[in-house]
Amino acid sequence: MDIKKIIKTLKGKNLYRQLKTIERAERVYVYIDGKRYINFSSNDYLSLAFDAELNxxxxxxxxxxxxxxxxxxxxxxxxxxxxxxxxxxxxxxxxxxxxxxxxxxxxxxxxxxxxxxxxxxxxxxxxxxxxxxxxxxxxxxxxxxxxxxxxxxxxxxxxxxxxxxxxxxxxxxxxxxxxxxxxxxxxxxxxxxxxxxxxxxxxxxxxxxxxxxxxxxxxxxxxxxxxxxxxxxxxxxxxxxxxxxxxxxxxxxxxxxxxxxxxxxxxxxxxxxxxxxxKEIQPRMVRLRKNIYLFSKLTGIKSQTAIFPLIIGDSGEALKISEKLLKKGFIIPAIRPPTVPEGTARLRITIAAGHSEEELRKLAETIKSLI
CATH class of the missing domain: 3.40.640.10 (Type I PLP-dependent aspartate aminotransferase-like (Major domain))
Known part of the structure; x- marks a missing residue:
């Protein structure tokens, strides 16, 4: 098996992956290279993992x-x-x-x-x-x-x-x-x-x-x-x-x-x-449902769950949009094959109970300006 060739091929197809190093996290924010980003890609749907008071x-x-x-x-x-x-x-x-x-x-x-x-x-x-x-x-x-x-x-x-x-x-x-x-x-x-x-x-x-x-x-x-x-x-x-x-x-x-x-x-x-x-999940589920409803209304993306797929199609284009969002302060990595089928590369946006209405509106407006 030619490992170097495989890595080169992945890069050529825009399927190469790299780890992002998070220095610390709090509520719905992560810090990378000293800069704070709003995390819209976590599975921490009830915002329990990074709750300082709870921890x-x-x-x-x-x-x-x-x-x-x-x-x-x-x-x-x-x-x-x-x-x-x-x-x-x-x-x-x-x-x-x-x-x-x-x-x-x-x-x-x-x-x-x-x-x-x-x-x-x-x-x-x-x-x-x-x-x-x-x-x-x-x-x-x-x-x-x-x-x-x-x-x-x-x-x-x-x-x-x-x-x-x-x-x-x-x-x-x-x-x-x-x-x-x-x-x-x-x-x-x-x-x-x-x-x-x-x-x-x-x-x-x-x-x-x-x-x-x-x-x-x-x-x-x-x-x-x-x-x-x-x-x-x-x-x-x-x-x-x-x-x-x-x-x-x-x-x-x-x-x-x-x-x-x-x-x-x-x-x-x-x-x-x-x-x-x-002990904390019931009131947070109520907040999460409100955020899901609001984000669906703001973006027109229909979802009954915390996962909002924004299908881009091309892996390279999905990467470009992800990078543009990162510059705007949002972390939403591009999801590409083999995680999803060929031709369905996307931004997988996840909503959490800890996101504020202002943050949801800001993301929705930014997406509309980019796509």
Whole structure:
């Protein structure tokens, strides 16, 4: 493999990526090379991660709980605060139980690779997150891709193929991370019931945005064959992930999910901080919804979630606009292939509870002047 050639090719196609070094962060601002930028690209939807006042309260967690867990949960890394957080997460997802993982990627790999195998099938939305795609591959199950949010296409695939496999699962993001649209979970839940399938929902960008759970948005409750993956590192403002389902499913993943068994537990003080943050989410969700409504009205970009995709098309043009916005004081990196399909390079604008009306108006006006 010619590494230099690959890097050169990426640069020529405007697909080369570089890290931006953030010196510090506060509320919705980041500082780079001494200059402050308004952050409109974070997944910190409820503005919990960089809240100085809240972080001061977290000092009690650091005093009470260690900086690291020291081992995997099944060895000596299982602390009472982990179990307390799991009970709370199961409560907000309206499930019997929850199990903590180190991150969302690991959780999705663990769910899919342990639950499904060579005699099974997965029916996956074509725009699912990379972690779900990789989990499908790792499972060795037969994978059927259905058109984005197209339940008619999914039903056709299920009808034609269900009887060929032992266990099947319908797999979807609830809020899709690049487009911000919402999966038709009401219809998917019905199809899962009709075809005796598991419904695996990635709630990473839904938790704390469209409700405590994406199913809240549809006024639905999970069934015994519903498995919900959620993250702590987005709207909840800390780090880690979890899987919420039945007590039996928690027992199964504890014993079979390799990405749970063979990795160090999240630090106990992080679990404590997450419990503190959960006390803050309800009023912040109200503020976030107001900001989403206002920004949609100001820009004409329709979204029911915190994600507003501004499709540019060409990767080079998306980079240019991103740089112009940076000069105006806004940090909104260009999203390019392979993160999004060819020809759909974009600015992925994310709205947070901590953005002021003035900041939202300023961004909307700047976008209109540039595009």
């Amino acid at each position: 001061a309260k977290h000092q009690n967690c650091l005093k009470k709980w260690p900086a690291g867990s020291g081992a995997a949960r099944l060895v000596t890394g299982n602390f009472s605060i982990h179990e307390e957080l799991e009970k709370k997460l199961a409560e907000i997802k309206k499930t019997e139980a929850a199990l903590l993982f180190s991150c969302g990627y690991m959780a999705n790999l663990g769910i899919l690779s342990s639950l499904l195998g060579e005699k099974d099938a997965i029916f996956s939305d074509e725009l699912n997150h990379a972690s779900l795609i990789d989990g499908c591959r790792l499972s060795k199950a037969k994978v059927f891709i259905y058109k984005h949010r197209d339940t008619n296409h999914l039903k056709e695939l299920l009808k034609k193929n269900r009887d060929k496999f032992e266990t099947i699962a319908i797999v979807t993001d609830s809020v899709f991370s690049m487009d911000g649209d919402i999966a038709p979970l009401d219809e998917l839940l019905k199809l899962a019931k009709d075809y005796n399938a598991y419904l695996i929902i990635d709630d990473a960008h839904a938790t704390g945005v469209i409700g405590n759970s994406s199913l809240d948005f549809f006024n639905l409750k999970p069934t015994k064959r519903t498995i919900i993956m959620g993250t702590l590192g987005k709207a909840l403002g800390t780090f880690g992930a979890f899987v919420a389902s039945t007590k039996e499913m928690k027992e199964f993943f504890t014993n079979r999910a390799r990405t749970f068994i063979f990795t160090t537990a999240i630090p106990p003080h992080i679990a404590c901080m997450t419990l503190e943050n959960l």
